[in-house]
Amino acid sequence: MPNQEAARIVIIEDDKTIREGYHYLIDNTSPYTVVNAYPSFDVAKLKIAKDNPDVIILDIQLPGTSGIDALPQLKKMLPDVYIIMLTVYETEKIILDALANGASGYFTKNTPSSKIIDAIKEVMHGGGPMSPDVSKKVIMSLQKNQHSPLTKRETQILELIAEGKDRGQIANQLFIDVETVKTHVKNIYIKLDVNSKADAINVARTNKLI
Numbered sequence: 338m339p340n341q342e343a344a345r346i347v348i349i350e351d352d353k354t355i356r357e358g359y360h361y362l363i364d365n366t367s368p369y370t371v372v373n374a375y376p377s378f379d380v381a382k383l384k385i386a387k388d389n390p391d392v393i394i395l396d397i398q399l400p401g402t403s404g405i406d407a408l409p410q411l412k413k414m415l416p417d418v419y420i421i422m423l424t425v426y427e428t429e430k431i432i433l434d435a436l437a438n439g440a441s442g443y444f445t446k447n448t449p450s451s452k453i454i455d456a457i458k459e460v461m462h463g464g465g466p467m468s469p470d471v472s473k474k475v476i477m478s479l480q481k482n483q484h485s486p487l488t489k490r491e492t493q494i495l496e497l498i499a500e501g502k503d504r505g506q507i508a509n510q511l512f513i514d515v516e517t518v519k520t521h522v523k524n525i526y527i528k529l530d531v532n533s534k535a536d537a538i539n540v541a542r543t544n545k546l547i
Contacts, residue, residue, distance in 0.1 A: 344461060347390040348374040349381050349407070350423065351399050355446065359394060359453065367454045376400070378407035386414050392457050395440075397424035397431065405431065408438035419460040421453070429474045430493070436475070442466040485546045486528045494521045496547045499538045 346369050350356040353376070360371045373388045375381035379401040385393075393411060397404035404422060411420060421442040422435050435443055441460040444453065448468045456466040467475065485492060490511075497507045504522070508515045526532060529540045541547045 344369045344391040344457065345372045345389060346370065346392050346394065346457065347372060347381070347385060347388050348394045349376075349378055349399065349404070350374070350394070350396040351376045352396070355396075355423075359450070362450050363454065363457075366451075367457070369454075369457055378402045378404070378410070382407075382410065382414070385411070390415065390418055392419045392421065392460060394421050394423055394453070397422055397435070405434050405438060408435065408440060412439040421456055421460060421466075423448075423453075429478050429496075432471055432474055433478060436465075443471045444468045445470060485544075487525060487541075487546055491521050491525050491528070492547060494518060495525055495537060495541055498522070498534055499541070499547055 346363055348356055348359050348363075348371060350359070356374050356376070360374050363369050363371050369392075372390060373381075373384065375385075377399050378395075393415075395404045395407065395411070399407070402410075404424070408420060411418065419441040420439060421444065422440045423444050423446060424431075425446050432443055442456050442465060444456060444466075445468050452466075452468070459466040487495065493511065494507055497510065502510070504515050504518045508518050511518075525537055529537050529546075531537045531540055538547075
């Protein structure tokens with residue numbers, strides 16, 4: 338384990354204000370040192386091996402290569418590095434993809450700055466810190482019925498219906514056409530033996546399918 342008092346931090350964040358804010362905060366209110374800060378992974382990948390960071394704070398929504406796609410590449414370049422995701426996105430799929438790809442922690446950008454300092458310490462002790470809203474989504478995912486009759490896509494669509502989204506909004510969010518959404522909804526109704534959105538949501542929640 339690296340010396341925690343001398344931990345080297347790299348920030349990859351395209352928002353200049355946030356990037357400089359964390360840079361200042363970590364350098365001035367913690368024992369850690371920011372050795373570099375980059376606006377994108379595509380810029381960072383050229384130099385980050387030489388930075389030799391112990392912890393990377395990585396935004397998900399980056400220009401070019403996204404944070405999710407950057408994760409496995411960073412872990413390949415720096416197998417022992419801890420990566421803390423920082424994002425405005427907290428959808429279940431993105432969270433689980435990030436954790437599956439090697440993220441050590443996951444925070445939304447409304448997290449108090451002091452918590453990020455605590456998170457650095459925690460990941461270096463082998464912990465997996467997350468903001469409370471993220472933890473809740475992970476727990477809900479683990480509590481889902483693993484023997485669901487619904488496919489992943491059907492589950493995703495039903496979750497969006499439960500959030501109040503209409504077919505057009507679902508189609509846009511999932512990058513599919515409205516007819517495909519209609520087909521999935523029809524299959525959901527058949528599998529759950531229901532005839533309405535309300536009944537589908539009710540049956541799915543009762544059986545922990547969503």
